[in-house]
Amino acid sequence: xENFIFHNPTKLIFGEGQIKHLPEEVLKHGDRVLIVTGKxxxxxxxxxxxxxxxxxxxxxxxxxxxxxxxxRLDSIREGVKICKDNNVNLVLAIGGGSVVDAAKxxxxxxxxxxxxxxxxxxxxxxxxxxxxxxxxxxxATGSEMNGNSVVTNMETHEKKGCPSIHQYPTFSILxxxxxxxxxxxxxxxxxxxxxxxxxxxxxxxxxxxxxxxRLCEGILLTVIENAADVxxxxxxxxxRANILLSGTFALNGLTRMGVIGxxxxxxxxxxxxxxxxxxxxxxxxxILPHWMRxxxxxxxxxxxxxxxxxxxxxxxxxxxxxxxxEGIRRTAKFFELMGAPTSLQxxxxxxxxxxxxxxxxxxxxxxxxxxxxYFDDVKTILSKCI
Numbered sequence: 508x509e510n511f512i513f514h515n516p517t518k519l520i521f522g523e524g525q526i527k528h529l530p531e532e533v534l535k536h537g538d539r540v541l542i543v544t545g546k547x548x549x550x551x552x553x554x555x556x557x558x559x560x561x562x563x564x565x566x567x568x569x570x571x572x573x574x575x576x577x578x579r580l581d582s583i584r585e586g587v588k589i590c591k592d593n594n595v596n597l598v599l600a601i602g603g604g605s606v607v608d609a610a611k612x613x614x615x616x617x618x619x620x621x622x623x624x625x626x627x628x629x630x631x632x633x634x635x636x637x638x639x640x641x642x643x644x645x646x647a648t649g650s651e652m653n654g655n656s657v658v659t660n661m662e663t664h665e666k667k668g669c670p671s672i673h674q675y676p677t678f679s680i681l682x683x684x685x686x687x688x689x690x691x692x693x694x695x696x697x698x699x700x701x702x703x704x705x706x707x708x709x710x711x712x713x714x715x716x717x718x719x720x721r722l723c724e725g726i727l728l729t730v731i732e733n734a735a736d737v738x739x740x741x742x743x744x745x746x747r748a749n750i751l752l753s754g755t756f757a758l759n760g761l762t763r764m765g766v767i768g769x770x771x772x773x774x775x776x777x778x779x780x781x782x783x784x785x786x787x788x789x790x791x792x793x794i795l796p797h798w799m800r801x802x803x804x805x806x807x808x809x810x811x812x813x814x815x816x817x818x819x820x821x822x823x824x825x826x827x828x829x830x831x832x833e834g835i836r837r838t839a840k841f842f843e844l845m846g847a848p849t850s851l852q853x854x855x856x857x858x859x860x861x862x863x864x865x866x867x868x869x870x871x872x873x874x875x876x877x878x879x880x881y882f883d884d885v886k887t888i889l890s891k892c893i
Contacts, residue, residue, distance in 0.1 A: 508715050508765035515760050517652045518678040521752065523744070525680050526642065529561050532678045536638040537596020538566045541589055543610045545574045545602040549644060552688055558601055558642060569593055571613075574602065577659045577666065577780055577787065578609040583623055586613035590637065599640040600676075603693075604648025604700075607641050611656035611674040614639045626669045627658050633671035641679040645689055646751040647697030647788060649704060649758025651679035659781050666781030681755065683747040691738065695845045696788025697754065698734050702727060703791040704757040708768040710802070710809055710877045722762050724816045729753045731817070734845060771875030772798045775885055778864040785854045792847035796839035797891040800832075802878040807831050851892045861889045 520528050533540060540562060542555070549555045550572075562568060571586045589595065590613060598617075600610035614637040616623030625631050641651045650656065654674040659666045689697070709723040730753050736746035756762070775798070776790035803810055811827045814820040814834025824830050843849055851857075865886040873879040880888070 508719075509713060509767060511765045513760055513764050514672070515652065515675065516672075517676050517759070519652060519681065519755065520678060521681045522748075523682055523684050525682055526557060526561065528678075529558060529640075529642070529680065530565055533562060533597055533599065533640060534565060536677065539569070539594055539596045540566045540599050541569045541571060541586060541593075541595045541597075541613070542599045542601060543574060543586060543606055543613065544570070544572045545576075545606050547572070548688065549601050552685070554642065554644065554685060555601060558599070567593075569595060574606045574609045575659075576605050577784055578605045578612070578657070580624055580627075580658050580660045580662075583609055583612040583616060583658060586610075587616035587623055590614075590617035595637065597638045597640055599642070601642045601644070603643070603645030603697075604650040607643070607648070607650040607676070608656040608658065610639055610641070611636070611650070611654075612658050612669070613637075615656075615669070615671065615674060624658075624660060626671075627660075627667035629669075633669065633673045636671070636673040639674065639676040641676045642685070643679060643681050643751070644685045645693060645697055646686060646747075646754035647700040649701075649754055649756075651676060651681065652755050652759035655758075657777075664782045666777040679755075681751055683744055683751050686747050686751060687742045689741070691741075691846070692786075694737060694741070695847050696786050696792070698730055698737075698750065698788070698845060699792040699795075699842060699847055700788040701730055701750070701754045701757045703772060703788075703795060705762060706795065707770045707773060708763045708766055709813070710769055710806070711766045712806060712877065713766045716766055719762055719764060719766050720812070722756075724813075726753050726757050726762070727817045731841065734841075738845065767876055769875045769877045771802075771877070771880050774874040775868050775880075775888060778868050778889075779851060779854065779856060782860075782864065782867075783854055783856055785851075785856075789848045789854075792842045793849060793851055793892050794888065796835055796842070797888045799835045799838065801880075801884065801888050802875070803828070803831060803835070805878040810834060851889075856893070858890065858893050861886055861893070864889055
């Protein structure tokens with residue numbers, strides 16, 4: 508296990524009706540609030556009106572709506588301007604991970620004299636940010652309890668991430684009932700995204716991490732065990748609650764303590780998302796099984812452990828490699844049975860752009876740590892995704 512420092516400053520407020528705590532949490536930071544939302548679902552559901560009703564007699568409210576599933580740099584710049592022009596004290600995200608990521612970018616840019624894109628291009632680190640609040644409506648990214656944000660620049664077709672301790676939300680309200688109306692495709696993409704976050708930390712060469720492994724396996728099992736119930740009955744509170752908390756714990760720092768993660772799959776997936784607006788979870792569903800097969804021989808033992816602990820593949824199935832491959836096969840089958848996409852062709856992406864995506868993915872150097880992936884590796888993986 509590696510040395511580590513764990514610090515997570517986000518206050519998690521979980522359960523039905525917990526929005527009642529919104530005014531007290533907001534007013535700790537001021538009374539001028541920018542509410543950031545997506546394409547309208549929180550207004551159709553009544554959640555936006557509920558939040559505004561709790562705040563309107565206590566706060567001056569500004570609004571930025573229309574955040575895209577892959578949040579756009581232009582929207583973040585617009586939010587930054589609203590904050591600077593109106594002396595906003597807190598940015599409140601009401602929506603899924605993309606809305607939360609946008610709010611983080613806005614909160615960071617609001618206290619910076621330059622262009623917010625500088626943070627994502629790693630020209631400068633975030634030194635400070637406005638406080639961020641979250642009312643979450645989708646189990647997926649874990650952005651509600653971490654300091655990461657990902658933004659797409661549509662001018663350059665780049666999708667870039669920015670990590671900072673200053674981007675941790677000060678509070679996040681997670682009410683499973685707010686996820687009841689999430690469309691099936693978005694629910695599936697979220698389930699894949701949660702599992703992908705765990706994979707990126709679980710498949711590591713770091714030795715002697717039994718607790719971290721058990722945490723990862725527990726999250727994966729919880730997702731697998733509750734996925735069918737959520738898809739069969741979108742208003743199953745218990746299943747929604749279990750999935751929602753799994754998404755938070757998958758990427759709030761607990762599973763990465765003392766572990767060197769991989770993150771190559773995300774690096775590859777950002778290419779179809781940034782270039783062709785493929786939903787993040789969908790891109791991961793297509794790429795992950797092929798990534799697994801490509802890196803398998805760098806550490807068959809961990810893939811065997813995954814197969815036996817998570818998918819319950821019996822030791823009698825075959826040799827270690829056969830057991831490991833069966834775990835990968837069951838992963839791909841699970842994605843397919845949920846209705847996740849299985850090829851990039853489903854999004855009109857063909858072999859003619861593979862070289863370009865592989866080049867962009869590796870332009871800053873090789874990806875990953877379980878197996879370092881160079882241009883030819885990424886090209887091979889993407890070719891199998893067509």
